[in-house]
Amino acid sequence: MPVTPTAKPRLRLVPLLEPRQRVSDRFNVLVYMASLAVATALSVGLLWLAGVAPSDLGREIATTAFSSPxxxxxxxxxxxxxxxxxxxxxxxxxxxxxxxxxxxxxxxxxxxxxxxxxxxxxxxxxxxxxxxxxxxxxxxxxxxxxxxxxxxxxxxxxxxxxxxxxxxxxxxxxxxxxxxxxxxxxxxxxxxxxxxxxxxxxxxxxxxxxxxxxxxxxxxxxxxxxxxxxxxxxxxxxxxxxxxxxxxxxxxxxxxxxxxxxxxxxxxxxxxxxxxxxxxxxxxxxxxxxxxxxxxxxxxxxxxxxxxxxxxxxxxxxxxxxxxxxxxGVPSALVQLVQGIFIICVAASEFFLTYNMHWRSAV
CATH class of the missing domain: 1.10.3470.10 (ABC transporter involved in vitamin B12 uptake, BtuC)
Incomplete structure (x- = not known):
């Protein structure tokens, strides 16, 4: 009677979350800056889709704040x-x-x-x-x-x-x-x-x-x-x-x-x-x-x-x-949406300050 070969179990990676016992000031700052960087990138991309090129946006920021006293x-x-x-x-x-x-x-x-x-x-x-x-x-x-x-x-x-x-x-x-x-x-x-x-x-x-x-x-x-x-x-x-x-x-x-x-x-x-x-x-x-x-x-x-x-x-x-x-011609709602993007990104960064994520193999 032929023996059917048994299939090898497939391994997969699953996340394991552990509460952080302590968060260093350096890691806190890095996570915060990363969340702001992601929010900035998303906001620039959103304004680009609305017709404001990144170069135009940078020019407006420089003109609004630093062009004159x-x-x-x-x-x-x-x-x-x-x-x-x-x-x-x-x-x-x-x-x-x-x-x-x-x-x-x-x-x-x-x-x-x-x-x-x-x-x-x-x-x-x-x-x-x-x-x-x-x-x-x-x-x-x-x-x-x-x-x-x-x-x-x-x-x-x-x-x-x-x-x-x-x-x-x-x-x-x-x-x-x-x-x-x-x-x-x-x-x-x-x-x-x-x-x-x-x-x-x-x-x-x-x-x-x-x-x-x-x-x-x-x-x-x-x-x-x-x-x-x-x-x-x-x-x-x-x-x-x-x-x-x-x-x-x-x-x-x-x-x-x-x-x-x-x-x-x-x-x-x-x-x-x-x-x-x-x-x-x-x-x-x-x-x-x-x-x-x-x-x-x-x-x-x-x-x-x-x-x-x-x-x-x-x-x-x-x-x-x-x-x-x-x-x-950018609508005012889009500016409020940019503010919301920053809130969401900073709020999401709290996850990385609260939990430490590990990956382990599982069948």
């Missing part, structure tokens, strides 16, 4: 509020509080600052400082409710902070169409702030003191997060709340302080735009900053200096996108 000044002016918005979001995210109410905190900050100007609170020499402190207070008040609901009742902060944006917006409309409407033009914005109620100019390319304020805030937060005991405790709190409680970390107090600080900086963002950019409170000054703040904090890995760099690149992308719309 005026061009660089425009980018820096756009960068200033983005830095503060990104820092406000990053503070909350570092303590695992997902603050999606930045726009509401900006509105309340602008309302409180405008109230100081409208009602002439305090001497003129201290008016600007009073407006800044009032703006911080407005942001703190607006985030205090979601903080209480989260920490005491475990209500999802994404829902509460997001819904409060609409409440703040309607309060803003009530004021601008009612008691605070500009009596001169009757348009729905507040009266023009007095010169002593506006951020002073730096004397170069129409930049004001909002930019140094944003940089100083980033440096202070970098020191707090990287060099102070508070930053170390926040890192423990973010990594494992149960362990933080077990080792004696004041979880409740630290969480409250971080959340309120995020609200204060969010309110300060409204002040920087109202007193520095607009010179008054308008009904749409906050538009788009919620998404931009989340995007900047995420791409900057919630690091203050990373936020500054990403905010500059975001401002450059906004201005280049406007130029591409005018000269190349």
């Amino acid at each position: 005026r061009a660089l000044g425009s980018v820096l002016a756009q960068t200033t509020p983005l830095i503060v918005a990104g820092l406000a979001t990053a503070i909350a995210f570092r303590s695992s509080f997902w603050n999606i109410g930045l726009e509401g905190q900006m509105i309340l900050g602008a309302i409180f600052a405008t109230a100081v100007a409208v009602w002439d609170i305090g001497p003129e020499s201290l008016r600007l400082l009073s407006m800044a402190l009032a703006a911080c207070l407005g942001g703190i008040i607006w985030i205090a409710g979601p903080a209480y609901l989260k920490l005491r009742l475990q209500v999802n902060e994404v829902i509460t902070t997001l819904l409060l944006n609409y409440v703040a917006f309607n309060l803003l409309l009530h004021l601008l169409y009612g008691p605070w409407k500009d009596p001169v033009s009757s348009f729905p914005h507040s009266a023009q702030f007095e010169p002593f109620e506006r951020l002073p100019q730096l004397g170069w390319q129409n930049l004001n003191w909002g930019l140094p304020l944003a940089i100083i805030l980033a440096v202070v937060l970098w020191w707090v997060f990287s060099k102070s005991r508070v930053g170390y405790l926040i890192d423990i709190l973010r990594s494992n709340t149960t362990m933080a409680t077990a080792v004696g970390v004041p979880v409740l107090g630290l969480s409250v302080a971080s959340i309120l600080a995020s609200g204060a900086v969010g309110g300060l963002t409204g002040f920087v735009i109202s007193a520095g950019v607009e010179g008054r409170m308008t009904q749409d000054f906050f538009s788009g900053y919620l998404f931009s703040g989340v995007l900047i904090a995420f791409l900057g890995r919630n690091q203050p200096f990373g936020v500054v760099i990403v905010a500059f690149l975001m401002a450059l992308l906004i201005l280049v996108g406007q130029s591409l719309q005018v000269f190349f």
